[in-house]
Amino acid sequence: MEYHEIFNIEVMHPVLLESKDLVLVPKNETNKYLSNLGFVVKKTGKGVKVLAPMSQKNGDFQPLSKDDNFTFYIYPTSDVTREVTDFSEIDEGHMISFSNQGLPENSQELVSSQVVKEGIFAGYPALGSIQIIGHKINLTSLEQPINFKAVFGAKSVKWKYYFVSNTEDIDVSLESRDNQISFNEVVVDENTTDQIINSIQLNFPNTQVKIFESEDLVPYSNKPIKNIKLLQNGDVLINHLPNPRVEQQGIQIIKIK
Numbered sequence: 001m002e003y004h005e006i007f008n009i010e011v012m013h014p015v016l017l018e019s020k021d022l023v024l025v026p027k028n029e030t031n032k033y034l035s036n037l038g039f040v041v042k043k044t045g046k047g048v049k050v051l052a053p054m055s056q057k058n059g060d061f062q063p064l065s066k067d068d069n070f071t072f073y074i075y076p077t078s079d080v081t082r083e084v085t086d087f088s089e090i091d092e093g094h095m096i097s098f099s100n101q102g103l104p105e106n107s108q109e110l111v112s113s114q115v116v117k118e119g120i121f122a123g124y125p126a127l128g129s130i131q132i133i134g135h136k137i138n139l140t141s142l143e144q145p146i147n148f149k150a151v152f153g154a155k156s157v158k159w160k161y162y163f164v165s166n167t168e169d170i171d172v173s174l175e176s177r178d179n180q181i182s183f184n185e186v187v188v189d190e191n192t193t194d195q196i197i198n199s200i201q202l203n204f205p206n207t208q209v210k211i212f213e214s215e216d217l218v219p220y221s222n223k224p225i226k227n228i229k230l231l232q233n234g235d236v237l238i239n240h241l242p243n244p245r246v247e248q249q250g251i252q253i254i255k256i257k
Contacts, residue, residue: 068134096128
């Protein structure tokens with residue numbers, strides 16, 4: 001039996017690069033149905049690909065009907081995945097749903113909506129589901145496999161830099177190349193409710209602290225924002241400030257002299 005790939009699905013996330021962070025698993029009913037059709041599902045680096053048997057008579061694929069719908073669940077492999085994914089437009093008790101229903105011609109990015117949350121794998125609830133409507137795939141004119149992309153958005157947070165110094169008069173400022181990110185200084189006084197400030201002052205009573213907060217929310221990303229400079233008395237003290245890591249939730253504490 002000769003098989004050819006008819007479509008593949010890639011799960012895209014602006015933070016997660018490794019395939020081990022997300023797992024794409026066919027729904028049980030889909031798995032059985034694909035098997036009955038003689039289709040084969042293979043894991044890829046970013047998702048799955050589906051192969052169909054060629055007809056031995058004429059070398060074509062068997063046409064897909066309106067009943068040939070395939071559902072896959074997208075599962076995380078850690079709690080970090082959910083923490084960095086944007087669910088701001090998803091209602092409580094629901095999850096993101098991707099589908100090729102209503103997909104514009106020549107577009108690869110699946111249309112997103114929401115469905116009731118379901119599915120658990122290795123103890124983690126599904127982040128979303130993907131439904132591929134079979135009859136939307138014209139196998140009679142299929143020259144190349146169809147590439148579908150399920151694209152997640154990243155959660156956004158405001159960045160905060162805390163600069164700690166033993167110097168009484170700490171004159172620092174921030175600037176970034178092309179103003180790609182702007183910061184405002186946060187006023188610190190004796191009435192502050194900032195727990196990080198209170199902790200620093202409690203453990204290091206003789207230090208001074210300056211805080212700068214980004215004007216806008218910054219999406220989590222695996223691509224760092226470069227050339228955020230720390231200036232002291234107008235001179236560049238640090239050329240490339242480190243970006244807050246995912247686990248730091250937008251907060252970076254830096255000790256300067």
